[in-house]
Amino acid sequence: MNGKDTGDFRERVRQSFARQGAMGMLGAELTRVEQAIVEIELPFDIKLTQQHGFLHAGVISAVLDAACGYAAYTVIEPDASILTIEFKVNLMSPGRGERFLFRGEITKPGSTIIVADGRAYAIGDGPAKLIASMTGTMMVIRGREDVTG
Amino acid sequence: MNGKDTGDFRERVRQSFARQGAMGMLGAELTRVEQAIVEIELPFDIKLTQQHGFLHAGVISAVLDAACGYAAYTVIEPDASILTIEFKVNLMSPGRGERFLFRGEITKPGSTIIVADGRAYAIGDGPAKLIASMTGTMMVIRGREDVTG
Amino acid sequence: MNGKDTGDFRERVRQSFARQGAMGMLGAELTRVEQAIVEIELPFDIKLTQQHGFLHAGVISAVLDAACGYAAYTVIEPDASILTIEFKVNLMSPGRGERFLFRGEITKPGSTIIVADGRAYAIGDGPAKLIASMTGTMMVIRGREDVTG
Amino acid sequence: MNGKDTGDFRERVRQSFARQGAMGMLGAELTRVEQAIVEIELPFDIKLTQQHGFLHAGVISAVLDAACGYAAYTVIEPDASILTIEFKVNLMSPGRGERFLFRGEITKPGSTIIVADGRAYAIGDGPAKLIASMTGTMMVIRGREDVTG
Numbered sequence: 001m002n003g004k005d006t007g008d009f010r011e012r013v014r015q016s017f018a019r020q021g022a023m024g025m026l027g028a029e030l031t032r033v034e035q036a037i038v039e040i041e042l043p044f045d046i047k048l049t050q051q052h053g054f055l056h057a058g059v060i061s062a063v064l065d066a067a068c069g070y071a072a073y074t075v076i077e078p079d080a081s082i083l084t085i086e087f088k089v090n091l092m093s094p095g096r097g098e099r100f101l102f103r104g105e106i107t108k109p110g111s112t113i114i115v116a117d118g119r120a121y122a123i124g125d126g127p128a129k130l131i132a133s134m135t136g137t138m139m140v141i142r143g144r145e146d147v148t149g
Numbered sequence: 150m151n152g153k154d155t156g157d158f159r160e161r162v163r164q165s166f167a168r169q170g171a172m173g174m175l176g177a178e179l180t181r182v183e184q185a186i187v188e189i190e191l192p193f194d195i196k197l198t199q200q201h202g203f204l205h206a207g208v209i210s211a212v213l214d215a216a217c218g219y220a221a222y223t224v225i226e227p228d229a230s231i232l233t234i235e236f237k238v239n240l241m242s243p244g245r246g247e248r249f250l251f252r253g254e255i256t257k258p259g260s261t262i263i264v265a266d267g268r269a270y271a272i273g274d275g276p277a278k279l280i281a282s283m284t285g286t287m288m289v290i291r292g293r294e295d296v297t298g
Numbered sequence: 299m300n301g302k303d304t305g306d307f308r309e310r311v312r313q314s315f316a317r318q319g320a321m322g323m324l325g326a327e328l329t330r331v332e333q334a335i336v337e338i339e340l341p342f343d344i345k346l347t348q349q350h351g352f353l354h355a356g357v358i359s360a361v362l363d364a365a366c367g368y369a370a371y372t373v374i375e376p377d378a379s380i381l382t383i384e385f386k387v388n389l390m391s392p393g394r395g396e397r398f399l400f401r402g403e404i405t406k407p408g409s410t411i412i413v414a415d416g417r418a419y420a421i422g423d424g425p426a427k428l429i430a431s432m433t434g435t436m437m438v439i440r441g442r443e444d445v446t447g
Numbered sequence: 448m449n450g451k452d453t454g455d456f457r458e459r460v461r462q463s464f465a466r467q468g469a470m471g472m473l474g475a476e477l478t479r480v481e482q483a484i485v486e487i488e489l490p491f492d493i494k495l496t497q498q499h500g501f502l503h504a505g506v507i508s509a510v511l512d513a514a515c516g517y518a519a520y521t522v523i524e525p526d527a528s529i530l531t532i533e534f535k536v537n538l539m540s541p542g543r544g545e546r547f548l549f550r551g552e553i554t555k556p557g558s559t560i561i562v563a564d565g566r567a568y569a570i571g572d573g574p575a576k577l578i579a580s581m582t583g584t585m586m587v588i589r590g591r592e593d594v595t596g
Contacts, residue, residue, distance in 0.1 A: 021198040022205035025174070049170040056171035057233050058211015065206050084206050085560055086584055088237040088386045088535060090413050090433060092406040107431060108390040112559075113532060113586065115388050115431070133405060133413070135388060135433055137533055137584060139560065234411055235435055237386060237535045239562050239582060241555040256580060257539040261410075262383060262437065264537050264580070282554060282562070284537060284582055286384055286435060288411065319496040320503035323472070347468040354469035355531050356509015363504050382504050386535040 009074045013038065017070065028063055028102075030070075036106040038070040043099050055095025055131075060102075060120050064089060064134040067104030068116035072138040075109050080142045082114070087136035095131050097122030107135075114138045158223045162187065166219065177212055177251075179219075185255040187219040192248050204244025204280075209251075209269050213238065213283040216253030217265035221287040224258050229291045231263070236285035244280050246271030256284075263287045307372045311336065315368065326361055326400075328368075334404040336368040341397050353393025353429075358400075358418050362387060362432040365402030366414035370436040373407050378440045380412070385434035393429050395420030405433075412436040456521040460485065464517065475510055475549075477517075483553040485517040490546050502542025502578075507549075507567050511536060511581040514551030515563035519585040522556050527589045529561070534583035542578050544569030554582075561585040 010033045017023060017030045023040075026048060032039035040063050042048075042055075050056040065084055072082045101121045108115040118134035159182045166172060166179045172189075175197060181188035189212050191197075191204075199205040214233055221231045250270045257264040267283035308331045315321055315328045321338075324346060330337035338361050340346075340353075348354040363382055370380045399419045406413040416432035457480045464470060464477045470487075473495060479486035487510050489495075489502075497503040512531055519529045548568045555562040565581035 016200045019200040020205065021196045022208055025196045047170045047174045051165045051168040052230075056169065056211060057214050057236075058207060059171055061210040061214070061236075061238075062205060062207015065210070081201075084240055086237065086239040086533065086562075086582075087206075087210075088235065088433060089210075090235040090406075090435065091233055092413055108388075108428065110390075115390055115533075117431075130406065133415075133433065135386060135431065137388060235384065235413075235433075237582060239555075239584065241557075241562055257537075257577065259539075264384075264539055266580075279555065282564075282582065284535060284580065286537065314498045317498040318503065319494045320506055323494045345468045345472045349463045349466040350528075354467065354509060355512050355534075356505060357469055359508040359512070359534075359536075360503060360505015363508070379499075382538055384535065384537040385504075385508075386533065387508075388533040389531055 009035065012078065013070045013073050016073065020066065022062060023066060026059060026063065028066070033070070033074065035074050036071055038067050038074065038104045040067050040102045041099055042102070044097060055100060057089070057091050060091065060095055060132045061089045061134070063102045064104065064118040064120055064132065065136060067102040068118045068134060068136040069138060071104035071106050071116050072114040075106055075114070076140050080140050082138050083141050085137045085139050087134050089132055089134045091132050093129055093131045095122060097124040099123045101128065112140055114140065158184065161227060162219045162222050165222065169215065171211060172215060175208060175212065177215070182219070182223065184223050185220055187216050187223065187253045189216045189251045190248055191251070193246060204249060206238070206240050209240065209244055209281045210238045210283070212251045213253065213267040213269055213281065214285060216251040217267045217283060217285040218287060220253035220255050220265050221263040224255055224263070225289050229289050231287045232290050234286045234288050236283050238281055238283045240281050242278055242280045244271060246273040248272045250277065261289055263289065307333065310376060311368045311371050314371065318364065320360060321364060324357060324361065326364070331368070331372065333372050334369055336365050336372065336402045338365045338400045339397055340400070342395060353398060355387070355389050358389065358393055358430045359387045361400045362402065362416040362418055362430065363434060365400040366416045366432060366434040367436060369402035369404050369414050370412040373404055373412070374438050378438050380436050381439050383435045383437050385432050387430055387432045389430050391427055391429045393420060395422040397421045399426065410438055412438065456482065459525065460517045460520050463520065467513065469509060470513060473506060473510065475513070480517070480521065482521050483518055485514050485521065485551045487514045487549045488546055489549070491544060502547060504536070504538050507538065507542055507579045508536045508581070510549045511551065511565040511567055511579065512583060514549040515565045515581060515583040516585060518551035518553050518563050519561040522553055522561070523587050527587050529585050530588050532584045532586050534581050536579055536581045538579050540576055540578045542569060544571040546570045548575065559587055561587065
């Protein structure tokens with residue numbers, strides 16, 4: 001964060017997302033930023049698979065965590081930051097599809113601890129299919145230069 | 150798996166690991182395969198970071214999940230396979246280091262459900278530092294052609 | 299389960315609930331049984347508290363687990379049973395209230411693995427307050443006499 | 448906590464444990480308190496069972512949470528307190544035995560967040576059997592009168 005910050009959470013989320021090497025490497029795109037809700041999309045890529053050719057559980061987790069973390073990001077003050085303390089992922093169906101949608105949403109806001117829930121969907125022919133869910137616990141960090149933004 | 154399989158779990162784990170697009174993309178190396186224990190190592194790479202320059206939680210999860218899943222793999226019959234049902238990760242310290250060691254170990258073997266625990270360490274100057282832990286629940290899959298190996 | 303079972307899941311859930319020593323001890327009441335949704339209510343009791351006088355996290359977990367498990371119960375065949383493999387609980391607000399409502403709901407049905415989500419609310423003066431959430435993984439058990447019903 | 452506190456963590460843990468209505472109701476006994484490790488034991492009681500006559504998952508969770516929470520308690524300053532933010536439990540074997548041992552241990556101490564791991568064992572004829580494991584995230588609370596001790 002810098003002095004030009006005007007409290008625009010959408011812009012802060014976009015800037016932070018753009019700095020995540022891992023999201024860029026995966027080909028993930030930030031497609032929706034609302035207060036308490038963030039969506040990220042990811043096209044299928046053979047590079048992102050596990051040994052059966054489905055989207056890797058770790059990739060699913062990485063993007064769900066990002067969606068949940070940025071959802072938390074939208075509800076904190078501009079100069080604070082978010083660290084994921086822990087999360088749990090349930091993998092429900094194979095990650096098979098042309099695109100994937102990851103949605104993070106705040107379940108419980110808080111001044112120190114924020115709980116977010118995420119859902120991942122495979123999108124292709126036919127209806128979107130729920131492939132995974134996450135519950136994550138995030139901590140709001142203030143006054144630590146090394147983890148702002 | 151194919152007809153040449155001789156029950157050598159180390160070879161099976163290596164072959165399966167080599168087929169994981171995601172592990173190759175991360176630069177992860179399989180460094181130890183024992184019955185019920187698997188270790189994977191990963192050199193630091195800026196591509197694998199979150200916005201603060203630390204190893205991304207999703208990357209940590211992906212490799213821990215692989216270590217736990219392959220640990221499960223070492224204790225099942227040759228023609229069965231492993232699917233991760235769910236896992237929980239606690240992120241304890243920033244992923245800062247030159248290399249990272251991920252260790253998966255079987256806590257509870259079983260014919261259908263296997264519980265594995267994983268630990269991730271940052272390695273650099275000084276002692277190895279615990280950066281994350283995982284508990285994962287794996288299911289043993291038999292007789293499904295699409296998920297063998 | 300016995301030969302008189304007519305496929306009435308509501309009755310099966312009620313009978314099983316009545317056999318749970320732990321639910322009786324807590325004073326929990328089964329107040330709603332729909333396909334894929336079960337609600338349990340619990341009046342506040344000083345016996346159920348932790349050291350600060352709030353509802354004990356273990357009690358919250360016990361009843362959430364029951365609500366999730368019985369939600370799973372409503373979607374399986376009459377002679378199968380449900381075992382909880384694992385669950386995660388997030389405790390969001392102190393368990394302070396006159397009554398508590400626990401709601402379990404199926405997120406992902408399945409022939410072997412069922413994923414359920416639960417929410418616990420404190421009810422008193424004013425609006426219901428979310429105090430905890432659960433995600434649980436249940437296994438459908440068939441053909442084991444010791445765990446039917 | 449009061450003015451007579453002499454920094455004796457064993458005594459603090461014992462006093463707090465004695466104030467937990469839920470632990471008394473279950474018949475749980477505090478049997479070991481070391482720095483970073485707490486053990487609680489519980490005799491089998493039909494009142495504590497689920498519908499198959501095994502120890503209820505919620506009871507297992509309640510006591511594991513207490514063991515983990517008190518393990519955290521031993522490593523904080525005398526006037527601070529501990530709240531469980533979240534935990535995950537894996538139920539590995541039926542809770543069948545004459546007695547049960549619950550052990551909580553600190554995996555990662557911290558000034559704000561403490562991670563603890565717990566294990567539950569059934570004790571009867573033959574060797575102790577691992578029935579469940581827990582990973583819990585605890586928060587250190589300071590300066591809130593309603594949650595001290």
